[in-house]
Amino acid sequence: MTTTAPEAVTSSELLSVVASRELASRRTVFAGIGLPTLATELAHLTVAPQIEVVYESGVCGAHPSHLPETIADAVLISGAEAVLSMPALFGCVLQGGHIDVGFLGAAQIDRWGNLNTSVIGDWESPTVRLPGSGGAVEVMANSHEVFVVMRRHNPRSFTGTLDFCTTPGPDRAIAEGIRPLGAGVTRVITELGILARSGVGEELRLVAVHPGVTVDQVREATGWDLRIADSVATVPPPTEAELRLLREDVDPGRVYLR
Amino acid sequence: MSMKEAVAAFVHDGATVSIEGFTHLVPTAAGHEIIRQGRKDLTVVRMTADIVVDQMIAAGCVSRLVSSFVGNSSAGSLGELRRRIERADPAPLAFEEYSHYGMVCRYLAGSQRLPFYPLRSYGGSDLPSVNSDLRKVTSPYPGPDGQQEQIYVVPPVNPDVTIVHAQRADRRGNTQIWGLTGIQAEAVYAADRAIVVVEEVVEDEVVRSDPNRTLVPSHAVDAVVVCPRGAHPSFAQGYYDRDNAFYRAWSHISKDPERLREWLAEWVYGTADHAEYVDKLGEDFWAGLAVGEALSEPVNYGRRL
Numbered sequence: 001m002t003t004t005a006p007e008a009v010t011s012s013e014l015l016s017v018v019a020s021r022e023l024a025s026r027r028t029v030f031a032g033i034g035l036p037t038l039a040t041e042l043a044h045l046t047v048a049p050q051i052e053v054v055y056e057s058g059v060c061g062a063h064p065s066h067l068p069e070t071i072a073d074a075v076l077i078s079g080a081e082a083v084l085s086m087p088a089l090f091g092c093v094l095q096g097g098h099i100d101v102g103f104l105g106a107a108q109i110d111r112w113g114n115l116n117t118s119v120i121g122d123w124e125s126p127t128v129r130l131p132g133s134g135g136a137v138e139v140m141a142n143s144h145e146v147f148v149v150m151r152r153h154n155p156r157s158f159t160g161t162l163d164f165c166t167t168p169g170p171d172r173a174i175a176e177g178i179r180p181l182g183a184g185v186t187r188v189i190t191e192l193g194i195l196a197r198s199g200v201g202e203e204l205r206l207v208a209v210h211p212g213v214t215v216d217q218v219r220e221a222t223g224w225d226l227r228i229a230d231s232v233a234t235v236p237p238p239t240e241a242e243l244r245l246l247r248e249d250v251d252p253g254r255v256y257l258r
Numbered sequence: 259m260s261m262k263e264a265v266a267a268f269v270h271d272g273a274t275v276s277i278e279g280f281t282h283l284v285p286t287a288a289g290h291e292i293i294r295q296g297r298k299d300l301t302v303v304r305m306t307a308d309i310v311v312d313q314m315i316a317a318g319c320v321s322r323l324v325s326s327f328v329g330n331s332s333a334g335s336l337g338e339l340r341r342r343i344e345r346a347d348p349a350p351l352a353f354e355e356y357s358h359y360g361m362v363c364r365y366l367a368g369s370q371r372l373p374f375y376p377l378r379s380y381g382g383s384d385l386p387s388v389n390s391d392l393r394k395v396t397s398p399y400p401g402p403d404g405q406q407e408q409i410y411v412v413p414p415v416n417p418d419v420t421i422v423h424a425q426r427a428d429r430r431g432n433t434q435i436w437g438l439t440g441i442q443a444e445a446v447y448a449a450d451r452a453i454v455v456v457e458e459v460v461e462d463e464v465v466r467s468d469p470n471r472t473l474v475p476s477h478a479v480d481a482v483v484v485c486p487r488g489a490h491p492s493f494a495q496g497y498y499d500r501d502n503a504f505y506r507a508w509s510h511i512s513k514d515p516e517r518l519r520e521w522l523a524e525w526v527y528g529t530a531d532h533a534e535y536v537d538k539l540g541e542d543f544w545a546g547l548a549v550g551e552a553l554s555e556p557v558n559y560g561r562r563l
Contacts, residue, residue: 033332056358057280057438069502070332072281074493077437078552086280086305086441087366090359095378114382118355123388129343131329134306137357137379165384172382176394177408179401180381 009238011191012258013246014210015149016042017238018189019103022147023048026100030054030139033071034256035149036103041250042242054093056135058084067255090135094142097181102143104136104167104185108159109148111203111224113185115140115167123164136167145186153190155223170200192218193235195226208233261455261488261531264481265291268419268451269300276303276365276417276449277310280440281331282495285423285455286310287488287532293317294526303417305361305441309491309508312336313526315351316518322352324415326361333502334509338518354389360412365441367414368448374411381410420449422474423489425497427456428465431479432472436554437495443473455483457497468557487536487544498547 012035019039023029024047031040031053040053054060057072061081068076077083084093093099106115107130117136121127140146146169150157165172169184183199193209205227206218211234219226238246251257259267269275269292277285289310292300301322304311308331314320316338323339330336342351356364363375376395386392391413401407422442427433433454435442446452454474459482465472487494491501491508512518529535536544 057282058440059438070281070500072331072438072500074282074437074495074499074549077495083438085439085443086358086362087444090362095359118384123384125346126344129328129340131327132325132355133357133385134327135358137383137385138359138377141379141381165382168382170382174382176381178378178381178394178410179407180378 009243010258011151012038012256013238013243015039015151015189015191016246017242018194018235019147019149020242021047022187022189023051023101026051028052028054028098028100030056030094030099030102030143032056032103032105033068037068038246038250038256039103039149042246045245045249046242054089054099056089058086058089060084060093067251067253069255090138094135094138097142097144099139099143100145102139102146104139104146104148105150106148106157106167108157108162109150109185109188110159110162111226112171113146113148113169113188113197113204114162114165114172115148116162116164118164118166120163133166140167140169140184141173141180141182143182145183148185148188150188150190153192153218153221155221158222158224160224174200192221203227205229206232208235210235211237259481259483261287261291261483261485262295264453264483265295268453268481269295269297270418271297272299273418274301274303274415276415276420276445278304278420278422278440278442278445279489279492280306280438281492281500282438282440283423283425283435283442283489284308284310284492285421285488286490286492287485287535288421288423288453288455288483289314290526290532290535292319293522303415305358306331307336307339309336309505312338312508312512313522315339315342316512317522317526320351322354324354324356324361326356326358328353330509330512331505333505335513337509337512337514341515354391355385356389356392356412357385360392362441362444363412364415365444365448367412368416369444372414374413376409376411379410386410415448417445417449419451419453420445421453421455422446423455423494424473425456425494426458426460426464427454427479427482428462428476429459429482430462431474431476431482432465433474433479433482434465434468434471435473436471439473446474446478451480452478453481453483454479455485455488457486457488457494459484469559485532488532490539493547496549496552498544499549501547
């Protein structure tokens with residue numbers, strides 16, 4: 001038994017560990033680089049050894065020799081199980097319904113899990129021009145579930161009204177007479193806790209907080225009148241084993257672990 | 259054909275120019291030559307508008323951008339693009355915003371000369387409110403439940419010219435790409451003219467020993483330009499690695515208009531062609547991006563006895 005205090009857990013470590021646990025029993029995950037890489041790699045070593053990560057660049061079943069720096073990193077291609085063209089990736093894999101969980105990030109999220117990655121302010125003359133959708137519209141419309149990981153939980157990001165809805169969840173699509181394949185956002189993992197919804201017609205609810213975080217703190221950090229689950233769990237903190245795997249096996253060079 | 263000749267012949271002021279390559283094989287050298295030749299009023303079509311697009315915008319070549327992601331990969335922002343869109347500084351930039359599959363479907367429709375292409379995206383999104391080319395139609399066929407189905411469609415894109423970068427081609431332009439193949443083939447077929455920039459031209463027998471690797475056959479290619487290391491700072495699988503440090507540096511360079519102008523003056527206007535740019539970076543620099551071998555196993559195509 002070690003008697004020295006473990007190195008303080010960083011928010012990247014916390015978010016990666018919590019997200020990795022949510023991947024238990026999932027098979028195909030559509031993920032970007034950064035926190036989703038950490039989460040999926042850790043899940044691969046712990047709760048989901050069968051997991052297959054699909055990247056937006058077209059890579060399926062990567063076996064990288066080094067930690068990738070982008071979704072198009074050369075190390076993801078050498079030794080991969082498949083590399084697909086864009087029409088195959090978006091048309092057949094995503095729109096064909098082969099993705100269990102898609103990972104997305106956003107500048108803004110609302111109570112239904114609709115996302116904004118286009119602009120802060122007015123689209124025509126924005127205060128901040130953000131990168132836009134990329135494949136997020138398709139990930140949301142076609143993955144069976146979507147997990148959102150957001151480092152910052154504050155009322156500007158968790159907003160009552162999106163400045164612009166780039167990436168709609170199924171509720172907005174259905175209101176327009178379009179039937180998307182998936183359930184939309186089912187988990188939002190933040191530095192304060194976990195919000196969840198099971199699918200169409202449900203608002204996000206606070207279902208768990210990290211140790212030391214109160215329900216009121218989360219309510220204040222959320223820009224809408226946040227629904228709270230009947231019993232709010234406390235997220236079990238990262239175990240020593242999870243932290244060791246993350247720090248020593250997944251990201252020893254601390255590329256994404258901050 | 260030299261890069262100078264190809265750009266002079268096929269990229270005209272006011273043209274719609276598609277530049278593709280999904281992070282891999284970005285035709286940077288071609289973009290730089292367009293800047294050197296001072297093209298104006300271009301509509302640039304590119305899924306992932308990145309560093310080379312930011313540079314072309316800064317050089318005053320671009321008046322309209324059609325894209326589904328405007329960012330410096332995972333390394334930050336595009337300073338010039340943001341100034342143009344956020345503050346019309348020094349001039350406004352017309353921007354058509356899509357999602358990735360929306361762009362893919364535009365190329366699919368364009369390459370097949372179809373009037374539109376349907377996709378299961380955009381329902382509930384605000385994107386159609388700022389892009390009138392995203393239109394909803396009623397499917398002529400009943401949905402799985404027998405009910406009438408609504409679906410979004412996108413129009414074809416038919417660029418005047420598409421430029422792609424590739425690992426190798428034969429002299430006639432049969433072009434082979436491996437690693438990330440993106441949307442290059444469809445973008446070439448969608449265009450009236452196509453320029454393929456390659457790391458090397460190889461003997462016909464090399465291409466014909468592995469015909470499945472040919473992504474773009476010569477009948478779709480109008481010009482083959484040999485330009486080693488022409489994708490820098492992006493990469494060519496098996497030839498050189500991505501210059502991640504430059505991607506990170508670009509966010510700082512482009513944030514400051516003065517610094518960006520100095521960069522263009524030194525590295526684009528200050529070099530006669532891409533060979534000079536490559537020399538200026540120096541062999542030590544290129545050694546840092548060198549890659550080792552990871553050969554594919556040969557396949558047996560067989561021959562009749």
